[in-house]
Amino acid sequence: MSSEQQTAGATGLSHGELRLRQITDTIPAHVGYFDRDWMFRYGNKRYAQWFGTSSEGMKDRPILEVIGQHVFDQVESAVRRALGGDEVTYEYSMPGRGGELLHARSTLVPDFNAAGEVVGCYVHAVDITEQRRTQSALAQAQKMEAIGQLTGGLAHDFNNMLTVVMGNLQGLVEVLAEHPAAAAAAADYVEPALAAAEGGAGLVRRLLAFSRQQPVAPVVVDVNALVLGMARLIRRSLPDTISIATAARDVELHALVDPGQLESALLNLAFNARDAMPNGGELRIECSLDCIEGRAAADLELSPSCYVQIAVSDNGTGMDSSILSHLFEPFFTTKKFGFGSGLGMAMVYGFIKQSGGGVRVRSRQAVGTTVSLLLPHAPRTTAAAQPVPRVPTEMVAKLLDARLVLLVEDDDKVRGVVRKQLSALGCAVLEAESGHEAADMVENIPAIALVLTDIVMPGGMDGRALARFVRRFRPELPVVLMSGYAETRGATREDGELPMLDKPFTLERLVEVVRAAMA
Template identity: 85%
Template sequence: MSRDQNLSGEERFSHSELRLRQITDTIPAHVGYFDHDWVFRYGNRRYAQWFGTTSEGMKDRSILEVIGQHVFDQVEDKVRRALAGEEVSYEYSMPGRDGSALYARSTLVPDFSPEGEVVGCYVHAVDITEQRRTQSALAQAQKMEAIGQLTGGLAHDFNNMLTVVMGNLQGLAEALADHPEAAAIAAEYVEPAMAAAEGGAGLVRRLLAFSRQQPIVPMVVEVNELVLGMARLIRRSLPNTINIATASRDVELHALVDPNQLESALLNLALNARDVMPNGGELRIECSLDCIDGAVAADLELASGCYVQIAVSDNGTGMDSATLTHVFEPFFTTKKFGLGSGLGMAMVYGFIKQSGGGVRIRSRQAVGTTVSLLLPCAPRSTLLRPVSQAAEAQPAKRLDGRLVMLVEDDDKVREVVRKQLSSLGCAVLEAESGHEAADMIENIPAIALVLSDIVMPGGMDGRALARFVRRFRPELPVVLMSGYAERTETGREDADVPMLDKPFTQERLVEVLHAAIT
């Protein structure tokens, strides 16, 4: 005879009820039941814990009492529909104990009496917080990648236009230099126009920093020393009502990063912190060695390991979850119109990601914000030269009389650069495509230098042309121009070809050409 058969009917019922409760408490779901009076009659352990109570604690309490006003406002209409006889599925959110958002997907199934009346509802819900975070991270990554690609294309065209503008302005100023009266009048108009064009070039550089296409010069940097130096500069930009403090958990922290870009990023973060502390507060910059792995590394799209962390914290107004989801997008700003470009955080994000690091941000309204920059470590004993550093300048050779092959598909840009080369005493051959240039290089031995745009139609771009020159005439210097800097893989045949970023001044053109022929 089995153990259950020895039990009375009431004992068997109690045993079955206990067994059923154990099952519902074990399954990975929120299970509950409320009646037509909107009162909970049952909730399993996971469901009760979700709302910070116990199964006994939620029994015989109203729905509003158990789930709170925030969730109740989201589900009230669904409960009414379910008690009217409709099976309803929906999602809702609620704040967690640490302030982060929690998400659940819930289904309400009406409980019908034998007479067909709804006497209550069964609740089945699951925690989808991690799923939503993963979806959000994927959507954000795809959006940022799309914006980055768009930025690169726009930068190419915009820099071509700025090259024409700046080249013609500089040519105008030089043409009028021998006529004092005309030169004075022209300067009144040319100089502001040139300054505006240079400002436009700076805007493009910040966009490229976001899209990770801005050239950087990483080297070994002692982060504590850099932060202390920046703290002195930042103090001058902060009102007396804001205190600045620095701290380090490690004596020496060496990161592989572009120091100029890092200083710019820290200044951006400090100015943002200043703006969210209008009544004063504290700005804290703390450096440490942070080792991450598993889910933390995956969320930051980083390999497991140790990174140099620079955490910039304020006790300002903080940000809500909606603002946090957009904070790294270019042109997104919470400042009043005209007080911010919305490129500061986008530049920080792009620079850190391009450097092989990650950015994490924590913020709570009325508490403050912490932005942590994670940078790749560099061996302490290794003193690296800048990745893209050219050899030290040697005495420049004259460009007079050299025959330069100018390759550019944009006729207006080609015209401006041709004039600049001619003013340097160069003879110029022009080509609209890589194939046209390759034919002339093959048949005209007098060509002494090749200056080519990178992005060109016709199947042979500037990099392919440079590789052709390397094989056919290895002694012939090549300089590449680009409206935006493409990242070059280490070990590529054309990795060490000098680059001239558009827009450029004639002085910069001379500098790069001299370096190429030295």
Template identity: 80%
Template sequence: MSREQQMSSEERLSHSELRLRQITDTIPAHVGYFDHDWVFRYGNKRYAQWFGTTSEAMKDRPIPEVIGPHVFAQVEDKVRRALAGEQVSYEYSMPGPDGETRFTRSTLVPDFGPDGEVIGCYVHAVDITEQRRTQDALAQAQKMEAIGQLTGGLAHDFNNMLTVVMGNLQGLIEVLGEHPAVDEYVQPAMAAAEGGAGLVRRLLAFSRRQPIAPVVVEVNGLVLDMARMIRRSLPSTIAISTASRDVDLRALVDPNQLESALLNLALNARDAMPNGGELRIECSLECIEGRAAADLELPPGCYVQIAVSDNGTGMDSATLARVFEPFFTTKSFGRGSGLGLPMVYGFIKQSGGGVRIRSRQAVGTTLSLLLPQAPQQVQAVAPPPVSVAPAAALEGRLVLLVEDDDKVRDVVRKQLSALGCAVLEAESGHEAADMVENIPAIGLVLSDIVMPGGMDGRALARFVRRFRPELPLVLMSGYADKAEDGREEADVQVLDKPFSAEQLAAALHAAIA
């Protein structure tokens, strides 16, 4: 006779319960049972640990006592519906022991007695914290990408309008000369237009469409130099300190943009400490992998980190979720554009890095910039000097101006005429290609990049290079990522809108040099 046959009915039942408990404790789910009196009769190991207790300790205790008031407020109605005979699925959140919010998806299945009445409910729950974190990160990335595409598209139209405004204002200044109306009316309008151009550049920085010039930068030295400048911008009630955990930190980044980003962060920290405090900038080599790398949308590896910390007012979770959105600001009207942090975010992402921010109200904020580490063998190379052709080289030259916006075309034609150029105009790439093919006297092509009709500026540039490879060519664009595409064409100068007459002349000189 086997051992199981020798066991009494009570022993067999106890043995079966033990095996069932072992099974439920092993499966990757939270399993429990409560009766119609809202009292737990069972909870497996994972379910009990989820609420900071044990299976034995939660048995025969009321539901609110086990799960706590925060969770009970979220599930009370679901429990009531399940005990009325309805199978219910729902999600709820709770603070974890580490302070981070945890999420679970739970299903309540009614347990019916022989008479058809509900005598209790089975609970099956799964921890979905990682899933929610991934979904939230994806949704945030998609939202930021959508905003970036919107701002990049708007920049093209804004830059065309600003080109018209600034070109006509410059023409008015030249016509009026020393007239008092220039200082009183025209110059303020020009300053406002230039401010608008700066606003568009910041939008493009957020949308990662602003040209950057990354070089090898010794980060510790740059931060020390910036700290000296920042100190002059801070009140005496705010102390500033710097530290580095690593001696040789070299990043591949645009130094001018990085300095602007650090200044932005320092000024934000200053505003967060109205009663004084400490601003700390710390540099280090940070190696990230796994979930940390995925959250930052970066490949695993080591990055140069610049952490800017303050012990100011801090931010709540709602504010923290929106700090990188363009035009979102907590400052009073007129004190901030809401483009500081978005500009920083866009520049760092375009540089191949990441941004992470931690903040607690009444404790402070730390914003960390992670930048790609420069290969050890790469050395910073100074750009070659640009040779400028004499102004006489433009005198009498026949320029083909290709621009679909008639107002922009009118302004640029006047600027070209002022430089001594003869001007032919075309409204499309196809019309311009016909002119290049049939008018040998054309001595330079100045074309917008973004044009309708199937042949944009890049396609026109390729045609010109094949048909007349010696013909100087300049592309202009108010849409910076399109301008970057144009720079991929060899020997093509790219002029970003809006531009002044001096910038136009410099681009034309460089093209014919």
């Protein structure tokens, strides 16, 4: 007698019945049967495990008792329809044993007797959790991309406006400097206006950080040292009811990242944690090296590798799934009106993604939240980027004295402001409002000593295309690019080597960039 026949005899099942049960236990689906009294009479192995039991454990038990109240509330109406004679397909969700949300799609097929009465229902269900996760990730990526594109367009126009505002205010300050009495009287009006304009520029930078279009200056950063330094600053910003602790699992952790923006991101996370602990608690910042592979890397849109992880944790109020799904969207905030712009987490997300890393969030209501920043690991010997040294205006003025600068900008108001700034450096200014017009001037006016051009321009030739033309026609002629945002479409490797002037800019910043271009 075969082992199958022996098992069949021991269980009271025929060989055919045992074979059928083995098949249903093996197929990748949930298969079951319940009668018109809402009692399960059969469930295959996968179906039983889905609800944390066994095939024998769910047999002859009520549906509600097996699947639980949470799922029962979602499927009750479908069961009633199926027992009424309809074939029904529906989806439901339930929390898994690890706290994750599971999803299933189920079909109920009525079982009719010879008299045409429904005596029960067959169940066929499949786990669609991974499909839902993929769909959700795709929808989120598309939404973030759309918001990013919108942000870039707004930033360009807004930064042009701020360039005009700040340039004219700075010009007014210089004019009034010759009249001390008037300067003193106007200071109360000009200084707040300048401060507001600079605040607007900062707001745009945060929007661009979200859309990954904000220029970053990555260097090799000792993460442990940076976090320790930030902890001292954060401690002074927290109430006495909140303690702060830092920990490092690895002695040496170096990441390739913009240190200023990383500090800003950590401050944002610390302030969010503070607000989540109104009655006090603990803020913990822990640094480690985390090697991510497989599904974890795919979920974070990262290449499998080792990353420096900075985990900022609190034991505050936590967040539910609805808040988590909107966490990184610009202007989304749970704070009262006037107490938050909703750009903090969006800025953190954009900066980390632009740096080649990822953000991982774990949160449970009434338990707390952990936000983990994952940054590209860098060998300690990687060369660090060197900042451009500040150069006195007088030195640049000597470089440009009586020289001819070609200013290319389609916005006449911006062009007027920049022309005045260049004139203040002692140079003559030639203006063009399109790339094609500027190219004709470069080709026919040998006296041009510098080209300062906006990137985004109409007419088929933008600033980068003009720069490529200049390199071919007059390779010795320096070119400086201006932009209201770091647009990268259409850029080439050579374009990245050109000096960049981000709008809005001060006269001092103009001096630095022009000096670097003409050195």
